[in-house]
Amino acid sequence: MPECLDYLDSLAVDGDEPSRAALAETEITRLTSAWRVLLDLHAPDGQGRCPHCSAWRRPHRHPCTVWTTAHQHLISADGPPAHRTGRHGCVADRSTVVVLAAS
Template identity: 75%
Template sequence: MDEYLASTLNTAVIERLDYLDRLVSKGDEPSRAALAETEIARLTDAWRALLELHAPDEHSRCPECSGWRRPRRHPCTVWTIAHQHLIAADGSPAAGAGRHAAAAGRSTVAVLGAS
């Protein structure tokens, strides 16, 4: 994908997300109801497609995040972010989890709770 196409794609996606945010925060009741009828299914389909790409392989590794030299265990960052935003009460990241936590002397293992 060339740089111009990547930039155009990025801009289009960000603008769509901004539009949906505006509609949710400033739209009237009928607009928000219409949004729920159309966009929730599209967003859940998108999440499912993304999570399917990051489903663990037979070695419990994420095939998308793993490289030839550096395999990534499941759950990868995509699954962790999905959990934070879809399951966690406030959508905030788990304190002390992730690869940058080690630099601060915290555990680097994120534990996903059962729902």
């Protein structure tokens, strides 16, 4: 699969005008369909969990890393986020600090 993606990248960058037009006509629809299926698999269930990433003993809250990565690369106006490291790195635009109000 990586070879196929590499080929599409090189065709989009180095291909002539007719090749890029043919690429747009065929591959964009295929890629958007694939992303829709992937995002549907990772859509939240009734309990707010990702059903595809969750296991009986290890439920994963939505959005999972697949959903977050897709959103950052496909929807976010800023493009892919800067590289974040560590298990508790900030995801998307959510703050890593929680402020509790006195009640």
